[in-house]
Amino acid sequence: MKDLQQDMTKKQHEYWKKNTRLIKVLLVIWALVSLVAAIILAKPLSEVQFFGVPLAFWFAQQGSIIIFLILIFYYAKRMDKLDEEYDVQEVILTKKKTKDKGVST
Amino acid sequence: MSVESLTLTLVVLTFAIYLYIGWRSKVKDTSNFFVAGNDIPAVANGAAIAADWMSAASFISMAGLISFLGYDGTIYLMGWTGGYVLLALLLAPYLRKFGRYTVPDFIGDRYYSNGARAVAAIATIFISLTYVAGQMRGVGIVFSRYLQVDIVFGVLIGMAIVAFFAVLGGMKGITWTQVVQYTILIVAFLIPAIAISFKLTGNPVPQLALTFSDIAKELSVLQVELGLKEYLAPFQNMSALNVFAVTLALMIGTAGLPHVIIRFYTVKNVRAARWSAGWALLFIALLYTTAPAIGVFAKYNLINSFNDQPINEVRETAWVTKWEETGLLTLDDKNGDGVLTFSSNESANEVTIDRDIIVLSTPEVAGLAPIVIALVAAGGLAAALSTASGLLLAMSSAVSHDIYFRIYRPNASEEQRLKVGRLMIFLAVLVAGYFGINPPGFVGEVVAFAFGLAAASLFPAILLGIFDRRMNREGAIWGISVGLAFTVVMILLMRSPQIFGTETPVLDSFFGINAQGVGVVGALLNFIISFIVSRRTAAPPEEIQQMVEDIRVPKVMDKTG
Numbered sequence: 001m002k003d004l005q006q007d008m009t010k011k012q013h014e015y016w017k018k019n020t021r022l023i024k025v026l027l028v029i030w031a032l033v034s035l036v037a038a039i040i041l042a043k044p045l046s047e048v049q050f051f052g053v054p055l056a057f058w059f060a061q062q063g064s065i066i067i068f069l070i071l072i073f074y075y076a077k078r079m080d081k082l083d084e085e086y087d088v089q090e091v092i093l094t095k096k097k098t099k100d101k102g103v104s105t
Numbered sequence: 106m107s108v109e110s111l112t113l114t115l116v117v118l119t120f121a122i123y124l125y126i127g128w129r130s131k132v133k134d135t136s137n138f139f140v141a142g143n144d145i146p147a148v149a150n151g152a153a154i155a156a157d158w159m160s161a162a163s164f165i166s167m168a169g170l171i172s173f174l175g176y177d178g179t180i181y182l183m184g185w186t187g188g189y190v191l192l193a194l195l196l197a198p199y200l201r202k203f204g205r206y207t208v209p210d211f212i213g214d215r216y217y218s219n220g221a222r223a224v225a226a227i228a229t230i231f232i233s234l235t236y237v238a239g240q241m242r243g244v245g246i247v248f249s250r251y252l253q254v255d256i257v258f259g260v261l262i263g264m265a266i267v268a269f270f271a272v273l274g275g276m277k278g279i280t281w282t283q284v285v286q287y288t289i290l291i292v293a294f295l296i297p298a299i300a301i302s303f304k305l306t307g308n309p310v311p312q313l314a315l316t317f318s319d320i321a322k323e324l325s326v327l328q329v330e331l332g333l334k335e336y337l338a339p340f341q342n343m344s345a346l347n348v349f350a351v352t353l354a355l356m357i358g359t360a361g362l363p364h365v366i367i368r369f370y371t372v373k374n375v376r377a378a379r380w381s382a383g384w385a386l387l388f389i390a391l392l393y394t395t396a397p398a399i400g401v402f403a404k405y406n407l408i409n410s411f412n413d414q415p416i417n418e419v420r421e422t423a424w425v426t427k428w429e430e431t432g433l434l435t436l437d438d439k440n441g442d443g444v445l446t447f448s449s450n451e452s453a454n455e456v457t458i459d460r461d462i463i464v465l466s467t468p469e470v471a472g473l474a475p476i477v478i479a480l481v482a483a484g485g486l487a488a489a490l491s492t493a494s495g496l497l498l499a500m501s502s503a504v505s506h507d508i509y510f511r512i513y514r515p516n517a518s519e520e521q522r523l524k525v526g527r528l529m530i531f532l533a534v535l536v537a538g539y540f541g542i543n544p545p546g547f548v549g550e551v552v553a554f555a556f557g558l559a560a561a562s563l564f565p566a567i568l569l570g571i572f573d574r575r576m577n578r579e580g581a582i583w584g585i586s587v588g589l590a591f592t593v594v595m596i597l598l599m600r601s602p603q604i605f606g607t608e609t610p611v612l613d614s615f616f617g618i619n620a621q622g623v624g625v626v627g628a629l630l631n632f633i634i635s636f637i638v639s640r641r642t643a644a645p646p647e648e649i650q651q652m653v654e655d656i657r658v659p660k661v662m663d664k665t666g
Contacts, residue, residue: 016657020572023194030190034183034356039349042176042339051317057337060179061171061397062312065186065390072193072386076379079198083376088658090374 151384188359
């Protein structure tokens with residue numbers, strides 16, 4: 001019993017660690033395509049052409065938003081997988097939530 | 106049918122739909138009233154968030170605002186979308202797992218303090234109130250512009266509609282109405298955009314047309330020739346530091362806005378919360394990636410229609426006459442040569458364009474059928490009403506749930522709570538309507554407040570509450586207080602002419618950061634103070650630490666074996 005509990009806690013921490021690592025990577029990309037590409041490096045990237053517009057401008061008014069979108073969907077997808085792997089996905093009850101879950105499952 | 110009767114028909118029709126949905130979604134308990142019974146599918150919640158988020162200002166003014174800011178318009182484009190990444194990765198899933206009704210619920214429980222709860226509730230009410238005043242005004246303006254109805258009467262109609270479905274259906278009624286409102290507003294926004302894009306570039310997809318055609322470059326050159334600012338070059342209207350600070354402040358502020366956060370409580374589970382953040386941004390991005398294209402195309406088109414053209418010929422165009430009458434467009438042949446000239450010099454400039462005209466005139470400029478103009482009016486109303494209703498719910502739940510039930514009367518019955526909830530939302534409608542009819546002079550200025558306060562107070566407290574197990578009551582309260590006080594004082598000092606009526610601002614900027622961006626500094630202070638104070642005071646109680654562990658996983662692993 002005690003061993004099992006510790007094992008579970010350890011697994012839970014592992015899950016959390018993987019989650020935060022993923023978040024960190026995605027947030028670095030988030031900052032790179034917005035704050036860095038469109039603001040900090042705006043001047044040099046304005047010299048680079050991206051089809052009809054300067055690359056910096058494209059990041060500032062189109063690209064960053066599109067990449068934000070990809071980041072969120074990617075995260076949702078990866079976390080679905082991680083939930084499954086660690087068997088923490090929720091049991092969807094037909095009605096009502098969390099508090100009485102322990103009893104009803 | 107004339108444009109006006111078409112508009113009237115369409116507006117009445119959409120309002121009838123909203124009322125019908127409100128009637129269908131009547132609720133009988135607080136769970137349905139505050140969080141729609143946790144029963145909203147992820148995609149629908151995404152659409153509701155998008156409608157909640159995109160206000161009359163996003164719909165009518167943003168494309169125009171960007172077209173005047175050029176490159177620097179990115180502060181709004183990235184600022185108001187980037188926050189969703191923060192929401193999706195850092196807040197939404199965990200708050201959904203926590204699974205209560207409001208933001209103060211989380212702050213109060215996590216920091217085991219009714220003081221913190223009260224502060225969070227007051228911040229929620231203030232943030233939502235500053236926002237909602239502008240929405241009600243927006244309803245009145247759309248009515249007066251399209252249907253020649255008095256603004257006051259327009260606001261009253263809007264109030265009646267919102268009151269009906271919000272009081273009756275609470276969050277459930279609001280959510281399903283918002284799904285419909287999103288559909289109307291996005292269709293109304295995209296049709297003129299596609300038309301003008303096709304007209305100018307032959308490509309019907311505005312996003313692709315902007316990237317792959319030369320219009321943006323031509324506009325940039327044209328603007329330089331006219332002595333205006335280069336459109337595609339960064340930092341022509343704001344310093345790089347301010348673009349950075351404002352963008353970041355809007356991102357963090359977005360993630361801390363209570364009326365957006367509470368929407369994530371309405372979905373079934375943690376998984377749905379993650380996905381609905383993605384759907385929300387997809388629906389928002391449809392408008393936010395189109396707006397910069399409209400900005401470029403419409404401005405290019407306007408400059409070409411007016412510059413170096415004989416004033417008498419220009420005036421013969423029907424839409425020019427119409428918008429000149431509204432005062433949004435002013436043509437004035439100052440040098441009397443019969444030809445219109447743009448100029449950066451105020452005394453020589455002969456064409457003055459209000460930024461709202463960029464979106465409002467697009468259907469006519471692109472030569473679209475009157476039904477599209479009517480649709481734009483209905484879209485503007487949908488945008489204003491949906492945002493207003495979301496804000497009203499956030500406000501009323503802070504009063505009725507957090508202050509009345511959680512602090513003042515913890516043993517109130519379900520019935521009493523529901524009654525107070527309905528009463529509060531009704532009162533909130535009245536207050537919002539009052540501000541819509543008598544807008545305080547500084548309405549535009551207080552938006553900076555809403556984002557600054559959300560960034561400096563709520564966002565850091567929620568984030569630390571999830572990711573820092575050791576964060577305690579003392580740290581959070583000190584952090585929120587210092588962040589809040591700093592930001593409020595800074596904005597008051599920098600916006601003193603609008604708020605107190607002083608000649609010049611008491612303070613120009615905080616080391617170069619303006620009022621819109623100063624929330625970032627407030628947030629940073631909040632983080633630092635929280636950390637230092639929490640490490641020098643006692644750790645949070647064991648059950649709170651356990652709660653933090655619990656919200657980190659969608660389902661608590663079965664520890665009893």
